[in-house]
Amino acid sequence: MTAERQERYGWRPGLAIFAILAGFFVALCLDFTALAATTERVVVNRYSGLAIEGFDPVAYFTDSAAVQGAPDFEAAEAGAVWRFRNEGNRASFVTHPEIYGPQFGGYDPFDLARGVTYAGNPRFWVVTGQRLYLFGREENRDAFKKDPPRFLKDATARWPRLKQSLAQ
Incomplete structure (x- = not known):
């Protein structure tokens, strides 16, 4: 690769790492949301609301x-x-x-x-x-x-x- 191409594509691995980390934290937050939705004093289906x-x-x-x-x-x-x-x-x-x-x-x-x-x-x-x-x-x-x-x-x-x- 030429120096110009290396400069142009050099940021892509950093972007990939950022995307992976962002995805991890989003998945982690969604997991906590699911746990909170299932901790009720009466057992209820969280999608239908049915007991x-x-x-x-x-x-x-x-x-x-x-x-x-x-x-x-x-x-x-x-x-x-x-x-x-x-x-x-x-x-x-x-x-x-x-x-x-x-x-x-x-x-x-x-x-x-x-x-x-x-x-x-x-x-x-x-x-x-x-x-x-x-x-x-x-x-x-x-x-x-x-x-x-x-x-x-x-x-x-x-x-x-x-x-x-x-x-x-």
Whole structure:
């Protein structure tokens, strides 16, 4: 290369390094944004705003099954949109959300007992003591079923502190 061409193209490696660093910092910032969006006091799908993935929380009690709710029967509660399979379930929930809503905001009580917040999956659930609990994994649900009082004691003791660390 001639000296003139070297001067003309000499800045390109510097530009490439700058672009790589800028991309890294943008990706890092986006990652923190995603984390902030998922730290809620009630587990909500950050794209749809639906609580418990649109499953009807009352159906766990009335049908003993995880039943998908319908868009025609929705209610807003605790910063989330809840879906129900019929108007009766919607009315029951609106009257008593503290009873029908998943305990601990839908976080896995098995993990809460260990001091960790992990979103529950509405397909892995247990109703015990007239309350609904969701679990992140099937194994957690199965372990919880063997001794609910033990896990609930630890989860209940740790929940206030963990709840404070979640975004409102």
